[in-house]
Amino acid sequence: xxxxxxxxxxxxxxxxxxxxxxxxxxxxxxxxxxxxxxxxxxxxxxxxxxxxxxxxxxxxxxxxxxxxxxxxxxxxxxxxxxxxxxxxxxxxxxxxxxxxxxxxxxxxxxxxxxxxxxxxxxxxxxxxxxxxxxxxxxxxxxxxxxxxxxxxxxxxxxxxxxxxxxxxxxxxxxxxxxxxxxxxxxxxxxxxxxxxxxxxxxxxxxxxxxxxxxxxxxxxxxxxxxxxxxxxxxxxxxxx
Numbered sequence: 676x677x678x679x680x681x682x683x684x685x686x687x688x689x690x691x692x693x694x695x696x697x698x699x700x701x702x703x704x705x706x707x708x709x710x711x712x713x714x715x716x717x718x719x720x721x722x723x724x725x726x727x728x729x730x731x732x733x734x735x736x737x738x739x740x741x742x743x744x745x746x747x748x749x750x751x752x753x754x755x756x757x758x759x760x761x762x763x764x765x766x767x768x769x770x771x772x773x774x775x776x777x778x779x780x781x782x783x784x785x786x787x788x789x790x791x792x793x794x795x796x797x798x799x800x801x802x803x804x805x806x807x808x809x810x811x812x813x814x815x816x817x818x819x820x821x822x823x824x825x826x827x828x829x830x831x832x833x834x835x836x837x838x839x840x841x842x843x844x845x846x847x848x849x850x851x852x853x854x855x856x857x858x859x860x861x862x863x864x865x866x867x868x869x870x871x872x873x874x875x876x877x878x879x880x881x882x883x884x885x886x887x888x889x890x891x892x893x894x895x896x897x898x899x900x901x902x903x904x905x906x907x908x909x910x911x912x913x914x915x
Contacts, residue, residue, distance in 0.1 A: 748869060749869040752870060756863075760829075765823075765824050765825065771805070780801075781799075781871055782798070783803075783874050784798075784874070785876045815845065820846055826839055826840070832862070836862060836864050836865070838862050841860070842857065859879055860876075
C-alpha cells in the first residue's frame with residue numbers, strides 16, 4: 676500500500692505513450708485506469724498476402740515460325756499470280772502470259788472443248804500447257820481476224836481456289852458481219868506454295884460456235900488460206 680501511494684500520477688500529456696505501450700497504469704486511489712477511460716485499442720484486420728499467379732507452363736498454340744514463313748510465301752506468290760492473271764487473260768490472243776505463276780506439274784482441263792466438240796483436253800505439265808496456249812492463238816489467228824477476251828470479275832471460292840468469268844468475242848475472216856462469243860469461267864486452284872496447280876475451263880453459254888467454226892474451216896480450206904491436209908483444227912484425239 677505504501678508503494679502505491681508513493682507512485683506519481685500520470686498527467687494527460689502521457690496518455691499517448693501509455694496507449695502506445697498498452698500498459699495499464701495504477702493511478703491514485705479513486706482514479707480510473709487509462710485503458711478503461713479510453714477503451715480498447717482499435718486494431719485493423721491484417722491483409723492477406725497478394726496471390727501470386729503461377730506462370731503457365733504451356734507454350735503458345737499459335738503458328739510456328741516455319742508455318743508463318745509458309746503462309747508468307749503463299750501470300751506473296753498468290754498475290755503475284757492474281758495480278759498476272761488479271762493482265763494475261765484479257766491479252767490471251769495477243770501475247771503469251773506469265774508461265775512462272777504455274778507449278779511445273781500443273782494440270783490443265785478444258786471442258787469447253789468437251790462440251791462443244793466432244794473432244795477433251797487434259798494436259799499435265801506447264802510445258803504442254805504453254806504449247807497448247809500457243810497453238811490456240813495460232814488456230815484463232817487462222818479462223819478469225821480479231822479475237823478479244825473481256826474479264827468480268829474475279830472472286831475467291833476458298834483460300835486455294837479463285838474463279839474468273841470472261842467472254843471471248845471472235846470475228847470470222849470470211850463472215851465479217853458475224854460475231855461469235857463464248858461466256859466461260861476459269862477456275863484456278865493453288866498449291867501450298869501459292870502457285871497455280873490446276874486450271875479448269877468451263878463454258879457458260881455460246882451462240883452456235885461449233886457450226887460457225889466448222890463452216891469457217893471449210894471456207895478457209897476452199898480459199899486456200901490453209902492446206903487441204905489440215906482437214907480439221909481440232910483433231911479427234913484432242914491433241915495438236
